[in-house]
Amino acid sequence: MATFRHPGTVLTDHFLTVPLDHDDPAGETIQVYAREVVAPSTTGKPWLVFLQGGPGSAAPRPIGRDSWIDRALDDYRVLLLDQRGTGRSTRISRQSLAGRGSPPAQAEYLAHFRADSIVRDAEILRRHLLGAGTKWTVLGQSFGGFCAVTYLSFAPEGLREALITGGLPGLSARAEDVYRATYPRVAAKNDAHYARYPEDVDAVRAIAAHLREHDVRLPGGGRLTLPAFQALGLALGSSTGSHELHYLTEDAFESAGVLSDAWLSTVEHRLSFVTNPAYPLLHEATYGQGDGATNWAAHRVRAEHPQFDTGDRILFTGEMHYPWQFETDPALAPMREAAELLAARPHWPRLYDAARLGTNEVPVAAAVYYDDMYVDRDLSLGTAAKIAGARVWITNEYEHDALRVTSGAVLDRLIAMNRGEV
Incomplete structure (x- = not known):
């Protein structure tokens, strides 16, 4: 476990072995990597795990307190998860897939890299880092927001709150x-x-x-x-x-x-x-x-x-x-x-549980970008209406990449929404 410093931050590497197929915990395993980012002398702050957009994109590689991370570090210990298949986690590539053998074997392998598996990886990581019975905040951008809704569907007991930006999926949309x-x-x-x-x-x-x-x-x-x-x-x-x-x-x-x-x-x-x-x-x-x-x-x-x-x-x-x-x-x-x-x-397999979302007790704040080209506004609002207690901020001020380009303003708004400050 390596630790190093950037201006204003301390970064620590975390590697964990998880099942390729969570329904077969004794079977093949893969590696999951996450980078912890904290302000120097951080003590007692709750954890926030970031789920990147994609699928297939690694978490950000920050240099100091850049972008939204600057705002997050005021309140949280940040964990940047390289979702399975990306970054320093077991990676999907031309070379790695060739090692799987035949195309049917490759396709079967790839079927284990969706949001349901990513959430179960996150739960193993949460228990490993925080201990049993603990909770953390999830911040999901785009596809990471889809993962957050899967999290709310199947493992809400691990969440103290959910922050979603440009990532509310249609629950039953094909x-x-x-x-x-x-x-x-x-x-x-x-x-x-x-x-x-x-x-x-x-x-x-x-x-x-x-x-x-x-x-x-x-x-x-x-x-x-x-x-x-x-x-x-x-x-x-x-x-x-x-x-x-x-x-x-x-x-x-x-x-x-x-x-x-x-x-x-x-x-x-x-x-x-x-x-x-x-x-x-x-x-x-x-x-x-x-x-x-x-x-x-x-x-x-x-x-x-x-x-x-x-x-x-x-x-x-x-x-x-x-x-x-x-x-x-x-x-x-x-x-x-x-x-x-x-x-x-x-x-x-199903990725969302509408019945469970309808009885949700986890605080949820979501930004829906009115002119979003990637995630349909109407599908997003339909889902927001089905998540009990979800608060939604609809804005045409920003595009889909607002979390990254607004220097923490979007994240600040979502945090304030869950605290009842706006």
């Missing part, structure tokens, strides 16, 4: 329901982007025409198709994403008919999943519950929104994952068969 709700929101983000930067209509159209007419290869060998280029719209749901996309599209061509190496390198960095392959592998699985395969829901529902494939303007897509990504991205290609098997998986 994957196709989610995309039917979010495709129109993505289209609206495109409208806002082109209203802000009308010159981008022609710039994007020129790039699209080039991609239709040429076999464009990225520096790492992946193929840049028009649908892949459209996937850059994932950024449109963040606070600065529209501006970043504008700068990217204004600087594409080295000369007439030649896309610049620098531009292609930047695009590759944004599109490649070499650092987080679990995101496209497991994203739709986060909506899988009960009988019925997710079956590439984003791909299927896209056909109901032809404006993304026809029309005068080129529309960018958002947080959608498609089967072609496992052909064009070299980092994902070795996992294609496993991805297909996950998409075809006929049954998934």
Whole structure:
């Protein structure tokens, strides 16, 4: 257990062995890692465990009291959990999956990396660090908020309170329901982007025409198709994403008919999943519950929104994952068969317990971003109404990444809500 210091903080590494399958505690095990962050001379403060968005993203790597952590450290000992499959926990990667053997074996392994397993990991960690009969606060961002609702459903006895930002899932929404709700929101983000930067209509159209007419290869060998280029719209749901996309599209061509190496390198960095392959592998699985395969829901529902494939303007897509990504991205290609098997998986365990949420006694404060491109506002509000005692702050002041970019203001509001101060 290593401990080191940053300006204003003391950080301690924690590693723990947990079952791969919590229903088979004597079976295969994996490693879970979490980083404790405290202010110097901290004593007696309650614990806050942070659940990162994703799936497939490691917890933040803070340097000192940066971002929301500065506000959290005023009141808590912070624990940054690398959810299973990410960071320094047992990681999902091209190399690690290859060691699992056949694609069916890989898919079966990956099925154990959803919110239900993450919550059970957290409970083992809580008992290990705090002792039996103790409770801690959970802060969930985006997918981490989904995990927090799973926590409230199946292990509320471990929670003293829940803080959720941009992460209230539809309790019974299937994957196709989610995309039917979010495709129109993505289209609206495109409208806002082109209203802000009308010159981008022609710039994007020129790039699209080039991609239709040429076999464009990225520096790492992946193929840049028009649908892949459209996937850059994932950024449109963040606070600065529209501006970043504008700068990217204004600087594409080295000369007439030649896309610049620098531009292609930047695009590759944004599109490649070499650092987080679990995101496209497991994203739709986060909506899988009960009988019925997710079956590439984003791909299927896209056909109901032809404006993304026809029309005068080129529309960018958002947080959608498609089967072609496992052909064009070299980092994902070795996992294609496993991805297909996950998409075809006929049954998934339930992630939420509506009856238990209806009798919830844990204080819950949640921020719902009115124009959120990633997590549908209406689905979120429907869930909030079913969690007994939940307090909700609905705001259009911020985008989905508000926790990260507001220097603790969002977290401060959620803490105050649970204390009855606002």
